[in-house]
Structure formats: structure tokens, C-alpha cells
Amino acid sequence: MSLCLRRRRLRAMEEGVPERIHAPDLTSATAWLNVDRPIGIRELRGHVVILDFWTYCCVNCMHVLPILRDLEERHANDPVVVIGVHSAKFDAEKDAQRIEAAMQRYGVSHPVAVDSDMRIWSEYAVRSWPTLVIIRPDGTLAAVAPGEPEPAMLEASVAAELERGRREGTLARTPFHPRGAGRAAVSTLSHPGKVAATSHGRIVVSDSGHHRVLVLGPDGAVQDTVGSGLRGAREGPFAEAALDDPQGIALDGDSLYIADARAHSIFVADLATRELTRLAGTLELGRTPLLEKGIAKQTALRSPWDLALRDHELYVALAGSHQIAMLDLREGTIEPVVGNGREALIDGPAKEAALAQPSGLSLQGDVLYVADSESSGVRAIHLRSRRVYTLAGGPGLFDFGDEIGPIRPGMLQHPLAVAATASSGLLVADTYNDKIKRFSPDGLRLESFFTGAIDSKLSQPAGLAVLPSGEILVADTNNHRIVKLSPSGEKAYELTIRNAPTPRYGAAEKPSDVAASKENAVGWFTAIVPSPAGIGFRPGRARLVLDVAAPEGFEIAAGAPWSLALEISRRSDLVGVQPEFSRGESRGGKTERIEIGVSAQHENDVDSELLVQLRTVVCDAVDHAACYPVKNSFRVPLRLLEDGQEEVRVALPVEVAR
Numbered sequence: 001m002s003l004c005l006r007r008r009r010l011r012a013m014e015e016g017v018p019e020r021i022h023a024p025d026l027t028s029a030t031a032w033l034n035v036d037r038p039i040g041i042r043e044l045r046g047h048v049v050i051l052d053f054w055t056y057c058c059v060n061c062m063h064v065l066p067i068l069r070d071l072e073e074r075h076a077n078d079p080v081v082v083i084g085v086h087s088a089k090f091d092a093e094k095d096a097q098r099i100e101a102a103m104q105r106y107g108v109s110h111p112v113a114v115d116s117d118m119r120i121w122s123e124y125a126v127r128s129w130p131t132l133v134i135i136r137p138d139g140t141l142a143a144v145a146p147g148e149p150e151p152a153m154l155e156a157s158v159a160a161e162l163e164r165g166r167r168e169g170t171l172a173r174t175p176f177h178p179r180g181a182g183r184a185a186v187s188t189l190s191h192p193g194k195v196a197a198t199s200h201g202r203i204v205v206s207d208s209g210h211h212r213v214l215v216l217g218p219d220g221a222v223q224d225t226v227g228s229g230l231r232g233a234r235e236g237p238f239a240e241a242a243l244d245d246p247q248g249i250a251l252d253g254d255s256l257y258i259a260d261a262r263a264h265s266i267f268v269a270d271l272a273t274r275e276l277t278r279l280a281g282t283l284e285l286g287r288t289p290l291l292e293k294g295i296a297k298q299t300a301l302r303s304p305w306d307l308a309l310r311d312h313e314l315y316v317a318l319a320g321s322h323q324i325a326m327l328d329l330r331e332g333t334i335e336p337v338v339g340n341g342r343e344a345l346i347d348g349p350a351k352e353a354a355l356a357q358p359s360g361l362s363l364q365g366d367v368l369y370v371a372d373s374e375s376s377g378v379r380a381i382h383l384r385s386r387r388v389y390t391l392a393g394g395p396g397l398f399d400f401g402d403e404i405g406p407i408r409p410g411m412l413q414h415p416l417a418v419a420a421t422a423s424s425g426l427l428v429a430d431t432y433n434d435k436i437k438r439f440s441p442d443g444l445r446l447e448s449f450f451t452g453a454i455d456s457k458l459s460q461p462a463g464l465a466v467l468p469s470g471e472i473l474v475a476d477t478n479n480h481r482i483v484k485l486s487p488s489g490e491k492a493y494e495l496t497i498r499n500a501p502t503p504r505y506g507a508a509e510k511p512s513d514v515a516a517s518k519e520n521a522v523g524w525f526t527a528i529v530p531s532p533a534g535i536g537f538r539p540g541r542a543r544l545v546l547d548v549a550a551p552e553g554f555e556i557a558a559g560a561p562w563s564l565a566l567e568i569s570r571r572s573d574l575v576g577v578q579p580e581f582s583r584g585e586s587r588g589g590k591t592e593r594i595e596i597g598v599s600a601q602h603e604n605d606v607d608s609e610l611l612v613q614l615r616t617v618v619c620d621a622v623d624h625a626a627c628y629p630v631k632n633s634f635r636v637p638l639r640l641l642e643d644g645q646e647e648v649r650v651a652l653p654v655e656v657a658r
Helices: 002-015 059-074 096-106 119-123 151-168
Strands: 031-033 048-054 080-086 112-114 131-135 141-146 195-197 203-207 212-216 222-226 246-252 255-260 265-270 275-280 304-310 313-318 323-328 333-338 358-364 367-372 377-382 387-392 417-420 426-430 435-439 445-450 461-466 472-476 481-485 492-494 540-549 554-556 561-570 575-578 581-585 591-600 606-620 627-640 647-653
Touching: 031 096, 048 059, 048 151, 059 080, 059 151, 096 112, 131 151, 141 151, 141 561, 195 246, 195 472, 203 246, 203 472, 212 246, 212 255, 246 313, 255 304, 255 313, 265 304, 313 358, 323 358, 358 461, 367 417, 367 426, 417 461, 426 461, 435 461, 540 606, 561 575, 561 591, 581 591, 627 647
Parallel strands: 048 080, 080 112, 195 461, 246 304, 304 358, 358 417, 540 647
Antiparallel strands: 031 112, 048 131, 131 141, 195 203, 203 212, 212 222, 246 255, 255 265, 265 275, 304 313, 313 323, 323 333, 358 367, 367 377, 377 387, 417 426, 426 435, 435 445, 461 472, 472 481, 481 492, 540 591, 554 606, 561 581, 561 606, 575 591, 606 627
16 A cells, blocks of 8 residues: 555656545554544544554654644644554554553543554555654645654644635534543552662652652652642642653752653752752753753753762753763753764764663763663663763664573663662663563673562563662552562562642643744745756765755854754655754854755656754844744755756755744
């Protein structure tokens, strides 16, 4: 079906007619969640349908979910339907019960088709997670866009299709509201993500699904609660403060540091004054990797997932940008330590090394251990030499399994936590295998540590901590509990949590609406760049020159950082760009020239397409009295010609929002 879909698209392009391809049905789904029956594309005629192709391990997919939730709330009374299509990467993600648990954890209320055999994925010719597909009210495809969408652009695209449907008379009179599942029963904890312990025996739990953090005594009695349970990101007294998805935690005296993955920020909770204060992040999702040292509260972050504290240095696992950062608590600055933003398993010097969704940290002396979830690996960072080593995992992002014995590829499956212990060695939460494993003292083997049952088997354990006694605390995430293991791993029991307040439900504050449209926006893009007639790339290696042009009355700020993210959205089997992400400093002036390498493999004339996301800074041309950050997205048609050129120039007209 995917080959047929590609051929129809190509034929439509060659014939010069608008693409009106009917969306394939969803009959290949192996199960449906959040709805009492399967849903067919045909019964959704009259509605603007957004299909979200996702998998619950993928941090980029997690970034899309709040955007879709806000869109659903804005269009609750419109004929707009969001349907998730869960196409699993890891074996564990094919299980419908696990998918349902992830949906509850991330607040997914729309229907989800389980696509464990990747058939719907193939029928829609999807190539990566996440990908959004918009279907018109007449049942034809309006857009297929990989990656994280800009909220305003997505809203503009949906609004345009609603308006088109009104003009053409194809809109349904009433919205489609499928019957879904109710809220899960209240338990003391909800999907606890991380757990921490102090030398005095105090225990801290990220009660992630309840959007709060619990401070416990050694006996499990609740001593304090940060956040009421309402979802949000709000500083202030504990009872009024709001968190969204608290994960990593670190405690130093009365200072409790909290990494909030969905608020994209780091907070400190003062246990003496009972006040929550933001230390880093802007409360908005960063769109690029962390590039340089900056003021922490003015630096946008991408999904901080865990913390490790050493004196005034707070190390942060930035799962969303595949980096480790260091927050200097004295200076109030944050800087990248390891990772260039690329998702991969590459060892070596910190600036050249690459991580893959780091989600767990443990510090022992000068070594920072990292649970590198998407490489199914464990990495070690020597902080003095700033070098990265792989202890287990890889070599690729699809090498995973469930093994013990001599270290080799494919022994772990999406680990989310590590713990360096004095008596038990280096432990790893083998999360998607529902086990705790241990490295041998020489680091050459992986051994079983705990795979047994208490009242039930572990279910996706995501947090580890070590008590002064040497006992191990495990955040048993999908079982909604904390488990205590003996230092040998032979004995286990559930930690009873007492006197926890009943959490409140709902949002602390309604997210602000995104403007429904944007001047000169076309669909999700700032502009669709025209393709010069008769100009295109020859087979083999070539150059794409992007001429970034400031708008009238502005100049590109000299010395300002710029970044460029590129993705081939059509015919990626025939053409590639390198690098896919680049950055630098602007020379200043009206234009900026950026060269990108292109490699094409075609025998005939073919149409391709490039998606470009540009970030830079422009200033008033007269006196530079005011400067504005720019975040533009462009859709650039590319031609692959049998008799093409070695160099193609394309102008990108920058647009400024003031």
C-alpha cells in the first residue's frame, strides 16, 4: 500500500494536478484503546482528522502530546478528531496493556489504534516518529509532516481545513465524540518516575502521574508534599504550586531539586520555607539542543529527566536533546557537558560524543553513569577528562534484548535508571524487561539482581536509589509503588506510604490559546519557497546554498547564534542532506549564506521536498535598538534532474513576530 501511495503522489506531481489521495483505512489495527469499538476513516467523513503516529518510548512523541491535548480542548465543539496510531519500536511496546498505562501516564484521552505490526505505518508511508497526518473532511490527505509541529502552524493548518470544509460544504454538523474509558482508580502513587534517598534516611518520590513530589520519613510517612496534584507549572507555596511531570530529584539539606520533564524546567523546593522556585528553563519546550553556556532561567530546555548533585554542580539529563548539562547553582548558569544534540551512540570527547535520550543518572566520584534509554545502553562520563565510554548497549538504536552474561550488544531494553552502590555494584533498571540487573565488579558481565515477585512482578521500573543501609529503592512505575530490595537483591517488599494527601485533578491554569492563524503562513510553514524552473540537483554530490534574508527594516545580528534543522519529507530514498542539523554564528547584515551538502541518487527527473527549521536573531537595521528571536519553518521544493546542477541556491525570507 505504501508503494502504491508513493506512486500516486509521484504521478500527481508529474501530471501537475493537486494531490487528492484518499486516506487508507485503519482496519489493520490489532486493538483500539480509549474507545469502545474500532473507528473507520469512512465514518469520520465531515471531520478534520489528525493521526498521530507515535511510540511511547519516544521523547519527541511525548513533546507532541501536550500540543494535541491543547488543540483538542480548543476544538472541542468543532468537527476535529485526533487519533493516535501507536507503532512500537521496542518489543515491550507492542503490548496493549503497556500502551494503555503510558496513555494514562501522559494524559492521552483520544482514541489510539494499536499498530504493533506496523501495517498502518506502512500504508501511510510513515518513516519516523513522530509523524502527524491531517485528513480533510472529504477523506483525502491534506498533509503528512514528520517531527514535532509548531503549535501555531498546526493550528493554522487545522483552521484552514475547517474553513475549506465550510466553503465546500463537506463539514459535519456535529463533532464526533467517541465513547472512551473513564479515569483510572485513585491510588497513593501514580506512575512514580524517580526516587531519591539521603544519608539521614529521608526518602523523596516523584509521584509523576499525580504531578507532585512526596517527601517521606524512613518509615514511609509523608512529611511534606510539593504540588497539589493539579497539572501545570507554577511557582509559589507548596499548596498552590503546580508541577507537570516531575521526574529527577536531588536533595541537599532543605533544598530539593526537581526536574520537570513536561514543564521543561528545573525547580528548587525549599523545605524550610515551603516555597517552589524555578531555577532553569523557560517553561517552554526548547527547539534546539543546548548550544552554549547561558543564564539558566533564560535557557529553553528539552525534557530534563534526571539529576545528579555534586557540591554546587547539578548535572541534568536532557532526554529531549540527547545531552548532559551542568547547572551551576552559584552562578545561575547552565551549559552543555556531553552531547552534540545528535541521537546516537558515539564515544569519545564530550563535544564529539553522542547520547540517545539519557534518562537516568548516578554520580560516583568523578564518574557520572548514564542510563541511555534509546540505545538500550549504559554510558560512563569521566568528568575530569570529559570523555564518554559505553559500558553496555548499541551499537545502534535498534539493538536491544534481554540477556545476562559477557557484555555484548542487545542485553538491555530501554533502561531508565542506574545506581552506583558501595555493596551491590553498578545497578541498572532494565525498564522494558521489568528487571534490575547488575554489572560485575570488572564490568565485563551483566548479572541478574532482581527479577522476582513480591505481590506482583516489577512493571517498567524507572527509578533507583540507595539507602544508608545499602538497601535499594525501586520506583516500580506501572505498579504505582516503591519497592525496597535487600543489598543482595534476594529479599524485597513494598514500602508502605502513609498519610499521603488525596491529589487534586485537573489543570492548575488553562493553557493560553495559540493564535489561529499567522500572516503569510501556509499550512504549518512560514512560507513555501518557490522552486526555480528548470533548476535542480544532478545525480551524485552537490551543494544547496540557503540565502537567509532579513525582512525589510531588519538585519541579521552579527555574532548571534543560528541553527538549522533539515529533513527530506519527500523522496528521502533518493536524496539526502548533510548535516541534518547545523549551527554557527551570524556574520551580520541583510543576508546570511549557509551551504549544505546534498547527495542524490536518481536516474530520471523527480520532485523532492525539504523541510527547513531556522532559528536566528534579527535587529532593527537603523540602530539595533531592538532585537527579536526568529523561529521560522520553510517548505522547500527540490528538483532532482537528470541534467541538473552542482549548486542550487534558495532564498529563505525571514519573518519576524513582534
